[in-house]
Amino acid sequence: MDRRQFLRDVFLWSAGISLAIPRFNILPEALAAEKPQALLGLATGEDYAALVARVLTPLGGMASFVRPGDMVVVKPNIGWDRNPDQAANTHPLVVRALVVQALEAGAAKVKVFDRTCNEQRRCYASSGIESAIRELDDDRAVIEHIDPRKFIPVNISRGKSLSEWEIYKDVLECDCYINVPVAKHHGLSGLTLGLKNSMGVIGGNRGSLHHNLGQNLADLATVIRPKLTVVDATRILLRSGPQGGNVKDVKRLDTLIASPDPVAADAYATTLFALQPDAIDSTVAAYNLGLGEMDLAAIRVVSA
Template structure:
């Protein structure tokens, strides 16, 4: 029996203005059946953006709030109950969201911002049997993954698969850098297994403006003019590599998904709208050099204390006008 090809919807999009963006997202999702194909009335829908940091709000390090707002409106329109969730590297989800302009849309749409630090699930996988995932993500009826196109100094690129690492709670991410980061192949496989466990129903990639160079936060904004969507996060990441003209072997997450047999070749992906060759970028800037993935124990301890300082001291002081 012939297996159906995964479908990746690709369009050109140049504006974050709400009306234009709503039209773009409607066009993007139409070949996939629209939002109603993914969300049923009453579903609790996790919107998982990239909330990396609140320290560079103008540098396109995070998924644009305008995109999250329109996706939330589309979920509400089909009867879903969206909520926003993430576990940023530094600070809280609410603190990073506030710094990046999310608060007005959260208030307007009554969109809860959930911290991923509550009860945890453990993945069922012999290779990563201590990898814990957030209860809030695992218990959502629907997960909509909303990554940003960014270069990455440790992983070359961060796209849909890497964005789901934000469903690993708190500072466990730093510990996994230490545990699995000595081997880029193993680290990439850990990220792939995380994505498989979360199993997002839909991934919508924010590539209108990306972040190139020394990302995930130290690079610069770059207009790409691309939106992508798929029910298959691995196919979507592979398609984006084709657009940016980056080899799959340069990106540990994509290389791992290929080794595990869950990343299709370009010829085995259906592109109902535009094909990647019509959107190719000739001069996307990758990092100047790649940094080690692994975190030594002192760095893990330092990172943990920095996370706690930002979350429990700096953010509360800023909220009370003392920071």
């Protein structure tokens, strides 16, 4: 091989590689999956591990979402360098109980992660979620930091505002995606709930989504489809969200909401703040896209 040939080969090979950056297309059949059941579990109690089990009972327990051998993602909000009392992140006990439930349902692996806003290691440590998962001491339960190599461009064919965004590979490939937002105040969107929590599995310049936040979140929800949404309202942040910092802004409710319908979960959670579902733009936009139910009268709430 002479030098000319070598250079030509290198060029062809590298061109081949750069053309082969994977792009994810979600098949229209999968997207058109029937509307999830507008059934919602509601439970109150001080033992959060037991509370998680209880709130899932009306939905048929974890077994109706996780099948043996499944790869499961539990996605809490670990966005901020705040401790559990400050109510900026999902409660570590709630996250841990969900992981345990998934393992008991036979999950082969349960991954926990979030693309944080503050420094990742600090968020994982301060939130208490990292140690809560580590304490399980189970090889199948892993909490890991976001690996930037895993963001994959995804076509958002049903989007009204977005046509493409980078989404975390593990979320796209898992068998069961469980979204576990903490219910809290948010300056721009009013509240941050399940749909907003999905921002933790996307790449790119997330701030720019704020320019049309409600519709953008709904567009993302067409491709990020949790099988189960569990809204953590064990304590809620009433002011200075989404990161708070002052425990005076926190109200303890000891409540969990669970639903296979992401829109219904958000819609009902809104009422905990004495607001109506239509006060949250993303809920309305997602409802209009047919992603779920926001009419409280049409949601079957089962207290457990």
